[in-house]
Amino acid sequence: MLLMQINTAFIIEKVILISVILMGSLGVAMYATWAERKVAAIMQDRIGPNRAGPFGLFQPLADGLKLFFKEEIIPDRSTRFLFILGPCLAMLTACMTSTVVPWGPDYVTSAGRVISLQVADINIGILFVFGVVSLGVYGIMLGGWASNNKFSLLSSIRAASQAISYELAMGISLIALLMMTGSLSLRDIVSQQHGFWDGHWFTWNVFKQPLGFIIFLICSFAELNRAPFDLPEAESELNMGYHQEYSSMKLGFYLFAEYINLFVSSAIIITLFWGGYNFPFMDKVAGGVSPLLFTIVCVLVLLTKVIMMILFFMFIRWTLPRFRYDQLMRLGWKSLIPLALVNMLITGGVILWVLK
Amino acid sequence: MKAIIAATISGVILMFAGILVKEKKNAVTLAVILLLALLGVNIYEVVSTPAAAPQAFFNNMLRIDRYAVWFNTLLTGCTLLYVLLIGKEIAKVGSHVAEYFALICFILCGLYILSGYNNMLMLFLGIEIISIPQYILAGSDKKNLKSSEASLKYFLMGAFSTGILLMGITLLYGATGSFYITNFTFLQADSLNVLALAGIILVMIALSFKVSAAPFHMWTPDVYDGAPTAFTAFMATVAKAAAFIAFLRLFQVAFGSLSNSWTLVLSVITAATLFVGNITAVFQQSVKRMLAYSSIAQAGFMLFAVISVNAIAWQGIIIYAVAYSVATIGIFAVLLKLKDYTYDGFNGLAQKEPTLAFVATIFLLSLAGIPLTGGFMAKYYVLSAAMQQGHLMWLVIFALLMAAISVYYYFRVIIAMYFKPGNPELNSPVTQTDKFLLILTCAIVLLIGIFPQLFLSV
Amino acid sequence: MYEVLFWFLTIMAIGCALGVILSRNPVNSVLFLIATFFAISGHYLLLNAQFLAVVNIIVYAGAIMVLFLFVMMLMNLNADVEPQKSRLAQLAGMIAGGVLFLVILAALRTASLSVLDKQSNDIGLIKNLGKVLFTQYVLPFEISSVLFLSAIIGAVVISRKEEVHSTVADGSVNTSDIK
Numbered sequence: 004m005l006l007m008q009i010n011t012a013f014i015i016e017k018v019i020l021i022s023v024i025l026m027g028s029l030g031v032a033m034y035a036t037w038a039e040r041k042v043a044a045i046m047q048d049r050i051g052p053n054r055a056g057p058f059g060l061f062q063p064l065a066d067g068l069k070l071f072f073k074e075e076i077i078p079d080r081s082t083r084f085l086f087i088l089g090p091c092l093a094m095l096t097a098c099m100t101s102t103v104v105p106w107g108p109d110y111v112t113s114a115g116r117v118i119s120l121q122v123a124d125i126n127i128g129i130l131f132v133f134g135v136v137s138l139g140v141y142g143i144m145l146g147g148w149a150s151n152n153k154f155s156l157l158s159s160i161r162a163a164s165q166a167i168s169y170e171l172a173m174g175i176s177l178i179a180l181l182m183m184t185g186s187l188s189l190r191d192i193v194s195q196q197h198g199f200w201d202g203h204w205f206t207w208n209v210f211k212q213p214l215g216f217i218i219f220l221i222c223s224f225a226e227l228n229r230a231p232f233d234l235p236e237a238e239s240e241l242n243m244g245y246h247q248e249y250s251s252m253k254l255g256f257y258l259f260a261e262y263i264n265l266f267v268s269s270a271i272i273i274t275l276f277w278g279g280y281n282f283p284f285m286d287k288v289a290g291g292v293s294p295l296l297f298t299i300v301c302v303l304v305l306l307t308k309v310i311m312m313i314l315f316f317m318f319i320r321w322t323l324p325r326f327r328y329d330q331l332m333r334l335g336w337k338s339l340i341p342l343a344l345v346n347m348l349i350t351g352g353v354i355l356w357v358l359k
Numbered sequence: 360m361k362a363i364i365a366a367t368i369s370g371v372i373l374m375f376a377g378i379l380v381k382e383k384k385n386a387v388t389l390a391v392i393l394l395l396a397l398l399g400v401n402i403y404e405v406v407s408t409p410a411a412a413p414q415a416f417f418n419n420m421l422r423i424d425r426y427a428v429w430f431n432t433l434l435t436g437c438t439l440l441y442v443l444l445i446g447k448e449i450a451k452v453g454s455h456v457a458e459y460f461a462l463i464c465f466i467l468c469g470l471y472i473l474s475g476y477n478n479m480l481m482l483f484l485g486i487e488i489i490s491i492p493q494y495i496l497a498g499s500d501k502k503n504l505k506s507s508e509a510s511l512k513y514f515l516m517g518a519f520s521t522g523i524l525l526m527g528i529t530l531l532y533g534a535t536g537s538f539y540i541t542n543f544t545f546l547q548a549d550s551l552n553v554l555a556l557a558g559i560i561l562v563m564i565a566l567s568f569k570v571s572a573a574p575f576h577m578w579t580p581d582v583y584d585g586a587p588t589a590f591t592a593f594m595a596t597v598a599k600a601a602a603f604i605a606f607l608r609l610f611q612v613a614f615g616s617l618s619n620s621w622t623l624v625l626s627v628i629t630a631a632t633l634f635v636g637n638i639t640a641v642f643q644q645s646v647k648r649m650l651a652y653s654s655i656a657q658a659g660f661m662l663f664a665v666i667s668v669n670a671i672a673w674q675g676i677i678i679y680a681v682a683y684s685v686a687t688i689g690i691f692a693v694l695l696k697l698k699d700y701t702y703d704g705f706n707g708l709a710q711k712e713p714t715l716a717f718v719a720t721i722f723l724l725s726l727a728g729i730p731l732t733g734g735f736m737a738k739y740y741v742l743s744a745a746m747q748q749g750h751l752m753w754l755v756i757f758a759l760l761m762a763a764i765s766v767y768y769y770f771r772v773i774i775a776m777y778f779k780p781g782n783p784e785l786n787s788p789v790t791q792t793d794k795f796l797l798i799l800t801c802a803i804v805l806l807i808g809i810f811p812q813l814f815l816s817v
Numbered sequence: 818m819y820e821v822l823f824w825f826l827t828i829m830a831i832g833c834a835l836g837v838i839l840s841r842n843p844v845n846s847v848l849f850l851i852a853t854f855f856a857i858s859g860h861y862l863l864l865n866a867q868f869l870a871v872v873n874i875i876v877y878a879g880a881i882m883v884l885f886l887f888v889m890m891l892m893n894l895n896a897d898v899e900p901q902k903s904r905l906a907q908l909a910g911m912i913a914g915g916v917l918f919l920v921i922l923a924a925l926r927t928a929s930l931s932v933l934d935k936q937s938n939d940i941g942l943i944k945n946l947g948k949v950l951f952t953q954y955v956l957p958f959e960i961s962s963v964l965f966l967s968a969i970i971g972a973v974v975i976s977r978k979e980e981v982h983s984t985v986a987d988g989s990v991n992t993s994d995i996k
Contacts (some may be wrong), residue, residue: 130868
């Protein structure tokens with residue numbers, strides 16, 4: 004099957020792609036920390052980091068360097084193996100999701116070789132994302148438990164129950180979308196959103212599934228443990244959260260994994276709902292420029308959208324206050340899940356009676 | 360098929376009634392109305408199902424014949440009787456009365472599936488649909504530790520036995536390549552397939568667990584004793600009968616032609632069940648616990664129907680299920696009236712409440728299998744089914760011996776009621792309606808004993 | 818390649834399954850179980866049942882085992898509280914288990930694999946699975962909703978607090994029950 008097609012060129016191509024994506028997501032995550040601080044500063048009428056380099060641009064590097072050189076402390080009473088496994092899992096799952104995102108259209112070289120800008124096009128792409136995301140919570144749970152600290156444990160339990168509760172609504176809102184697309188492959192979903200206007204209606208899914216998008220977005224906030232749902236890290240209640248006992252680069256892994264998750268989730272939201280790398284009048288652009296340039300433009304369009312999405316996440320974080328835990332659960336179970344179900348029913352009805 | 364849908368809808372209606380109906384009494388009334396409707400649907404099914412061939416539904420997943428719908432009808436009738444007799448007590452267990460009735464409706468849905476399944480998947484679903492509500496009903500008295508213990512114990516062991524059932528189904532699928540019990544290809548194969556045999560044994564173990572046959576009976580006394588008495592009455596009767604019809608169906612329809620290879624194992628299980636149930640029941644001090652052991656003993660008798668691969672076995676199980684269910688529901692209804700569940704608690708009941716004592720006597724006589732009661736006819740049918748097999752004489756004689764022992768512990772209650780002085784405390788006064796219903800139940804028990812044909816004619 | 822993967826996954830599955838029952842620490846058991854699910858998902862992938870593989874991970878590893886871990890962490894179990902069975906029970910269990918193992922081994926040794934259907938290789942793909950589920954197996958699929966509904970009702974019945982006024986009324990009954 005799949006294993007037959009492997010040849011050297013294919014492997015090299017994929018290795019390069021994987022490295023680029025990995026480096027890219029690390030880089031974006033790094034500068035997301037910087038952006039977060041800048042955004043916070045601007046919103047709070049401060050200056051923000053401005054010492055390391057122009058506009059404080061070297062600040063993330065300095066932070067990373069600092070974390071590397073910190074003393075590494077493993078608490079005496081902790082479960083050592085799990086204590087180390089926790090941040091590793093968090094980082095691993097964060098990096099894995101980006102494999103199924105199509106970062107750009109296929110690039111056809113002059114020799115006729117098709118180079119896909121997607122690491123793996125598996126036909127259950129979006130379910131793969133779900134699978135990996137659902138595992139992400141293990142990193143937090145194991146780390147929190149292994150620390151042998153009650154605040155860490157409480158925080159990890161919060162994280163786990165929050166993630167499970169919101170995964171349901173997220174899944175149901177996605178089912179409505181999948182009913183429209185008829186495919187689980189992210190590649191198909193993106194190519195269905197080609198251009199912007201198909202003559203009757205917008206092609207982007209956000210215009211077909213507005214309610215689904217809103218539910219998905221809210222759930223993404225919860226899945227990412229970001230404000231207003233950042234209860235696992237509620238400093239005022241839990242000191243610091245599940246990573247209280249962590250220091251040095253293990254702490255760095257946790258913090259970093261969060262920003263990688265932010266980046267990848269944004270990419271997936273963009274891919275699912277905002278047309279991925281598609282943009283208005285792309286056919287005209289494709290006709291006017293060389294294929295290589297067109298591919299680059301597409302990738303840039305995707306990245307722009309993703310960055311806008313990340314900024315949106317940040318604006319929300321610095322705008323809204325944190326939910327209380329029971330409010331969070333009530334919102335998840337009593338509002339979002341019924342809403343997602345209604346959305347699914349409406350979508351089903353529309354597909355059955357209107358679109359036929 | 361209509362009955363399955365109707366049972367599900369009734370369950371859903373009752374579930375929503377949990378929000379809307381505040382008065383407990385109204386929930387009971389609603390349940391009675393829905394069960395009446397369900398009985399009506401079942402009778403309609405009896406009338407509309409052709410007598411000759413079974414009807415296949417949904418790619419042969421279900422094959423429902425006249426016999427199955429008749430069985431369903433009778434057991435739905437038993438459930439109705441149960442709710443009429445014990446409904447008031449159910450309302451006292453906890454605050455989720457409508458939900459309890461919803462669960463009972465789901466168990467009925469499971470029963471309808473189990474009486475007509477033709478596919479191992481449906482068997483699995485049916486077994487689970489009757490099991491999960493039972494786990495919950497066992498633990499519904501949340502303030503009582505014993506109830507919670509019963510629920511947890513039942514759940515853990517039940518989950519384990521379900522695992523064994525699934526393993527058995529897997530092996531059978533591996534051996535035959537089919538989930539359809541009528542298509543099992545080993546029926547034609549000459550050589551004995553070890554894979555299939557291992558599967559049959561595993562399925563047998565799992566189903567023996569569900570019908571509480573020894574040595575898989577360990578959960579029964581604790582669960583039946585710990586669960587709220589109102590629900591024990593249902594779990595020991597209708598739910599058990601549902602597991603039995605599944606057992607019978609599988610072993611007659613699917614494994615009937617292989618009976619040489621499993622009869623011995625099942626006979627040993629039967630003998631062990633009879634022995635453990637009857638002997639242990641003798642030593643009990645609490646009537647409720649005695650009834651739990653007696654239900655194991657009665658399961659031993661019902662297993663005779665499973666062992667004997669012939670037409671009388673089918674008739675036997677129907678008579679046995681109904682006679683045993685009605686009598687057990689009746690005796691539990693009497694038990695629920697009393698405060699003290701020990702034998703001493705029955706002392707002098709005949710003086711205080713003659714009607715109660717009289718009906719209890721009839722129920723106990725029926726359970727013991729005294730002629731003119733339903734229990735006698737039931738035992739007669741299942742044992743004659745075994746006799747017809749020829750080589751099971753030893754088991755029949757053993758069963759008769761055990762039946763004689765059972766007389767001892769059933770009569771202990773009767774003796775306590777009639778010949779011992781005492782002033783039993785009652786939970787609630789025995790109303791005119793109670794008396795009427797108990798005497799009606801009593802009449803049914805006698806009717807089965809005198810005219811068993813009435814319950815067989817389909 | 819296929820063979821290598823198969824054996825790797827099989828050894829992983831069996832090894833981790835043994836780890837589940839052999840490890841002293843319940844949390845480690847849970848983690849081994851998760852690893853077992855991964856190995857089994859790998860097997861599903863080898864059988865080209867991608868949907869099943871991913872759903873196995875999402876549902877079992879991602880949700881159910883998280884809840885398991887949850888309970889384990891809250892109960893703070895460790896090897897000391899583990900109940901010790903008597904030697905005799907251990908021995909009996911070992912013999913019974915061993916005999917069952919032998920029987921199944923014998924069964925599998927003589928089993929012919931003729932029933933394996935090698936043609937329908939794509940049944941695990943989501944489209945085919947959906948079609949089969951909604952045509953041939955539609956009844957079990959729909960009936961399982963009854964099962965889930967009863968489980969949901971059960972969760973509500975078990976977990977919701979009873980109203981206060983019934984405590985007083987039932988108190989007397991309970992004491993006599995315990996007696």
